[in-house]
Amino acid sequence: MKEEAQNPAFAYIAGRIDKMLVPALLNFLAHKPAHGYELIQKINESGFSEIEADPATIYRNLRRMEEDGLVLSQWETEHTGPARRSYQLSPEGHQALEYCVQLISDKVNNMTAFLDQYRQEVKER
Amino acid sequence: MINQQILKILHAGALRKPVVECAKLLQEARPELKFQLESYGSRACARQVREGKVVDILALADPMLFAELLGPEYVDKYYIFANDQIVLAYNEFSRGSREINARNWFDILLREEVTFGRSNQHLDPCGYRTLMVWQLSEQYYGRPGLFRQLDQRCRGDLIYPKSYDLASDVLVGKLDYAFEYLCVVNQFGLSYLSLPEKINLSNPAHVNYYNRSAVSLQGKNSGDMITIPGAPIEFAIAIPKNAENLILAKDFLDLILSKKGQQILEDCGLIPY
Incomplete structure (x- = not known):
């Protein structure tokens, strides 16, 4: 985990974990490849992210994630009709998702400990 | 060769x-x-x-x-x-531009002395998207009749063949305002008012809301009409x-x-x- 955290992409994720946008994108793409249009809809429906999922924010994050090697993109060209750029998680993206899960778990544990202490020492006193 | x-x-x-x-x-x-x-x-x-x-x-x-x-x-x-949104473009001398905002833009456009334009819906998607924005605005702002009021004020010479020409006329002051793509506004260096996401046709998250608007257009063959629903740009x-x-x-x-x-x-x- 220490080695992963030294990766610049992982440091970026850690700095913005509270917003939950990158974890949510990684999580959706871990299920199946998707294009940006679909991801915007899923992010907004899920309520996971605290950032409003406008197209500029989502596509900028996807481009950054691609530059950092977390996702791979390609144009869907196998069929006739409309083609869109499709994103899928890379092996490093899967590691980044695991890293997010660890960060979120740590936060949840800390918050749970805080709530427990509040209930025991403040509310019930 | x-x-x-x-x-x-x-x-x-x-x-x-x-x-x-x-x-x-x-x-x-x-x-x-x-x-x-x-x-x-x-x-x-x-x-x-x-x-x-x-x-x-x-x-x-x-x-x-x-x-x-x-x-x-x-x-x-x-x-x-690529994706874009509809904004309201203006120049530094446009009448009412110092007080215009996302809550009062339609009242300013409807002032007697103010001119505004749009592109032709049968030639240019920016035209039918503008009509969709007006329809959605009527619902979004709870102003029954707003679409009709805007439509009646924007007729004849105020309807352009393409959005690019519209921006050019806002730049030289022939028009006070125009409904435009943000990318065109940026290309011309115009000032603009961002409209709320629920009406600016930018975000796939609001596709169901955009679908409440619809515009009839000339279809594939002469005399045919088709109705297209609102959708992200x-x-x-x-x-x-x-x-x-x-x-x-x-x-x-x-x-x-x-x-x-x-x-x-x-x-x-x-x-x-």
Whole structure:
């Protein structure tokens, strides 16, 4: 985990974990490849992210994630009709998702400990 | 032989700058290459191809046009490559511009002394999208009759063939305001008012709300009418089946869809996919 955290992409994720946008994108793409249009809809429906999922924010994050090697993109060209750029998680993206899960778990544990202490020492006193 | 060195591009007026920038970049690598660029409202572009115009690249402001007017006879594959939004463009001397905001813009437009324009819905997607914005505004702001009021004030000469010309007239002060794509406003350096996301047709998250609006347009054949629902604004590009310079067209297409192309699109105010 220490080695992963030294990766610049992982440091970026850690700095913005509270917003939950990158974890949510990684999580959706871990299920199946998707294009940006679909991801915007899923992010907004899920309520996971605290950032409003406008197209500029989502596509900028996807481009950054691609530059950092977390996702791979390609144009869907196998069929006739409309083609869109499709994103899928890379092996490093899967590691980044695991890293997010660890960060979120740590936060949840800390918050749970805080709530427990509040209930025991403040509310019930 | 000469023909092989000329790449013919027919494009939505709104895509003028990114198309020119990509053409310049391609020309740097191939100095012998010439370009023939033509721009109209996207519906007008699609109709020209249907009527036999031969081009190597067709870039339009609504992917729906490929399905509605061109596929599968003229185009079998098209790439949806960018997103945008409708904004209200103005210049520094536009009447009411110092007090206009996202809650009062329609009241300012309806003032007697204020002029505003839109593009023609039968020629240009920005035109039907503007009518959709007005319909959605009526619901969003709870102002029954707002669509009709705006529509009655924006008639005749205030309806332009394409959004690009509209921006140009706002720039020189012929119009106080115009409903425009953000990318066109950026290309002209105009001031603009952002409209709420629920009415500006930018965000796929609001597609169901956008669907509440609909506009009737001239269809494929003379006399036909079709009704199209509101949807997020997207741009698409294709190589028509009858393109004469397939290799050059493919190079241009690959460039605009590449990382470099994405940067050019973003610099021009679009949101690249």
